[in-house]
Amino acid sequence: MNSPDHLYDYHLPVLYQETLEALDIKPDGIYVDCTFGGGGHSKGILERLGPSGRLVAFDQDADAQANLPEDSRVLFIPQNFRYLQRFLRLNEVPAVDGILADLGVSSHQFDVGERGFSIRFDGPLDMRMDRRGTTTAKTVLEQFSEQELLRVFSNYGEVSNSKSLAKYIVTHRTAGHLKTVQAFKDFLHPMVKGNPNKYFAQVFQALRIQVNEELLSLQELLEQIPQVLKPGGRVAIITFHSLEDRMVKNFFKNGRLEPEEEHPFLNSTFKSPLTVITRKPITAQAQELKENNRSRSAKLRVAAKTDL
Structure with missing residues (x-):
């Protein structure tokens, strides 16, 4: 397994503790890291998982595979997270306890000319x-x-x-x-x-x-989340610009990307499958802002699958 220092050279994970706490990790749970990158957030998830827990890691960038740990609990999918449900089904994972997506570009991608x-x-x-x-x-x-x-x-x-x-x-x-x-x-x-x-x-x-196709990929990911999360399962998404943040905020709040048109003669029966955990986005504290310039624009939003 690569050392933590190597992982952080590749990409320093933003809002690290806040994200792991937000996921409310169960030791025997199944979790998805949609943007494996340097493996920083994944490392934190694995440390909180027991022997029967599982981590499914997605990353479309071939460079990220060099950061994979030697851990039998990890299943790596070298694909864009927009194919989340397809590859979970292919690997016989019907539902998961938590989903993490740290959007945008990794430090490694920015630093390689x-x-x-x-x-x-x-x-x-x-x-x-x-x-x-x-x-x-x-x-x-x-x-x-x-x-x-x-x-x-x-x-x-x-x-x-x-x-x-x-x-x-x-x-x-x-x-x-x-x-x-x-x-x-x-x-x-x-x-x-x-x-x-x-x-x-x-x-x-x-x-x-x-x-x-970042916004289209995010849209496709959001639409799949209610279908793959177990009741009570958490989703944590870190965005870096207002376009993404607006999409995540609206989807978590409404359970759909387009707000429902009001009809004067019909009562809507649609109930959002998600419950918002973070009324306001979580942002970096002073120490992290000092240590990691990239954290300045990071916003973390969290929701849970409604226990119907």
């Missing part, structure tokens, strides 16, 4: 979490129409000048401009509004969400 996630390092414009996929950030920038790029930058990055940015890219894009992170940043300079680093971060976030 060749992955193309970070504005700090030069490398190819890639941004694929699952490198088996064929769509990269370069593909999106080369092939998307002006209208499609406007949607990406506006919806996923909340970029202030999304319209003019999309038009600029489509009008001036060439292979050379889109080859590397640095070339793309140089190309974008005439369009930068305000703080360049903040602007680039918003543009890169938008591209990353599109490349990895």
Whole structure:
């Protein structure tokens, strides 16, 4: 098994104690870590599980497999968590006691320049979490129409000048401009509004969400949670931007992604399958904020499967 230090070099888990407490781990329970990454949260779950407990770990990034512990209680699924129910069924796991998802990008992904996630390092414009996929950030920038790029930058990055940015890219894009992170940043300079680093971060976030279909994957995960959780089971989700947090908040509250339309002549019989545990999201304490800059934007929300 890799040492804890190695795991934290790969990715320092945010809201570590808070998440483990929120899951209310039973020693003989079955738990799912949807985003295994460096294995930090999983390590904490395993420490609280007894010999008969089980952990199912999902991660679509092949690099994460290097962090797997030698532990017979762990079942690793090298897939996106959007396929949660499918792979639980394939492995004859009908229901689980808890689900954890630490969304976003791991520190490792940000820190390896060749992955193309970070504005700090030069490398190819890639941004694929699952490198088996064929769509990269370069593909999106080369092939998307002006209208499609406007949607990406506006919806996923909340970029202030999304319209003019999309038009600029489509009008001036060439292979050379889109080859590397640095070339793309140089190309974008005439369009930068305000703080360049903040602007680039918003543009890169938008591209990353599109490349990895992050919001669609989260939507599909949320819709499966009530079906795979045992009554009383807990789900804990850590988000890093408002788009994700809003989706999680609404789903935990309403048990569905779209609020039900009120009908003047009909009474709704729908009852949410989830009970909200955290009325307000849990955020990092002062010590963690000091030690881990990434925890600044982390929000943890927790719900339980309603015991019908």
